[in-house]
Amino acid sequence: MTTSPPLLIRPARRADLDVIAAGNATMAHETEHLRLDAATLAAGVGAVLDGRVPGQYWVAEHEGRVVGQLLITYEWSDWRNRQVWWIQSVHVDASARRLGVFRALYAHARQEALAAGAGGLRLYVDDTNTRAQAVYAALGMQGGHYRVFEDMFDEPSKI
Numbered sequence: 001m002t003t004s005p006p007l008l009i010r011p012a013r014r015a016d017l018d019v020i021a022a023g024n025a026t027m028a029h030e031t032e033h034l035r036l037d038a039a040t041l042a043a044g045v046g047a048v049l050d051g052r053v054p055g056q057y058w059v060a061e062h063e064g065r066v067v068g069q070l071l072i073t074y075e076w077s078d079w080r081n082r083q084v085w086w087i088q089s090v091h092v093d094a095s096a097r098r099l100g101v102f103r104a105l106y107a108h109a110r111q112e113a114l115a116a117g118a119g120g121l122r123l124y125v126d127d128t129n130t131r132a133q134a135v136y137a138a139l140g141m142q143g144g145h146y147r148v149f150e151d152m153f154d155e156p157s158k159i
Contacts, residue, residue, distance in 0.1 A: 010058065027091040070089070
């Protein structure tokens with residue numbers, strides 16, 4: 001029996017910008033049929049990687065190649081007097097799916113959140129993305145009792 005090389009989870013670096021932006025574009029297309037503006041997307045990823053906005057990307061490497069990503073952003077919870085970490089911009093390369101990439105990224109983010117004293121982790125998922133919902137439930141995440149409503153001012157185009 002052969003086993004896969006282990007995944008390496010690490011903080012993203014500026015050199016990862018292109019692969020992260022490509023992952024975000026692919027994820028938006030696969031899950032919501034959106035076409036994101038490449039320049040806006042690269043600038044947004046760069047703002048996080050350069051530390052100009054609050055957030056942290058982590059990437060998963062497999063055999064020396066980035067195959068997954070996860071972004072953490074922060075919400076202040078006055079009810080908890082602690083931050084709640086939001087998981088965003090999750091993408092796993094199609095060639096690496098079923099290797100436990102998201103599980104490893106989630107475990108890392110959870111460990112970091114606990115160590116930082118965060119109040120918990122949250123994410124949102126498109127109602128129609130049942131595959132992702134099943135993955136999140138398998139990790140012990142709850143659907144919660146909130147629905148997300150939004151008033152977005154600059155919508156990407158539907159494909």
